[in-house]
Amino acid sequence: MKKLIAGAILVSSSTLAFAANPYAGCGLGSAVVFPDANEWHEHVLAATTNGTSGNQTFGMTSGTLGCEGANGPLKLAQQFIDDNMDQLALDVAKGEGETLAALAEVIGVEAQDSTAFNHALQSNFDSMFSAEATSATAYEAMTDAMASDASLQKYLG
Known part of the structure; x- marks a missing residue:
């Protein structure tokens, strides 16, 4: 029961964090899987995909996956x-x-x-x-x- 409550708190706190700032960063999740994310849960899924697939560094280095920057x-x-x-x-x-x-x-x-x-x-x-x-x-x-x-x-x- 304690694990269930702790899990619920963790999910709701991460949800609130993304609701306040829905930008999921660059990476596979933002650029390919959820390119048109509008809802908070889509941003959460995009950020999770970005974080778990380990491709942000590649995207930043190569300037791909939505990591292209106007300032280089x-x-x-x-x-x-x-x-x-x-x-x-x-x-x-x-x-x-x-x-x-x-x-x-x-x-x-x-x-x-x-x-x-x-x-x-x-x-x-x-x-x-x-x-x-x-x-x-x-x-x-x-x-x-x-x-x-x-x-x-x-x-x-």
């Missing part, structure tokens, strides 16, 4: 940070990791600049992931860190 790779990076904030914080703290490498790939950081990218973000960890940090403030701190490194400025547009 940096717009995609902002969405990537929003979708992967916790794991990215762990990788930035270490200065390495899959999520940090994926972010560099989304931005288009070349192999010869990846060490500088990792170091610049690690050095600015506190400004990116303060206690009050949001994905928007983390993105802004990341671009500021990149702007202060001569080898990374070329990726800012």
Whole structure:
């Protein structure tokens, strides 16, 4: 009985979250399976498909599956940070990791600049992931860190 109640609370809280902000992000669920989602439950199903199929990183990197951005790779990076904030914080703290490498790939950081990218973000960890940090403030701190490194400025547009 307790599991049933906990499950109901979880479903209703996730439903309320999507009702408040119905955008399901980019990916297979949004672009192919539920491209014309209008109802809250369609957005929930699209977001679930996006999250469970593991294709958002591919879509962001390739610019497909609804992840095309008018502002190019940096717009995609902002969405990537929003979708992967916790794991990215762990990788930035270490200065390495899959999520940090994926972010560099989304931005288009070349192999010869990846060490500088990792170091610049690690050095600015506190400004990116303060206690009050949001994905928007983390993105802004990341671009500021990149702007202060001569080898990374070329990726800012």
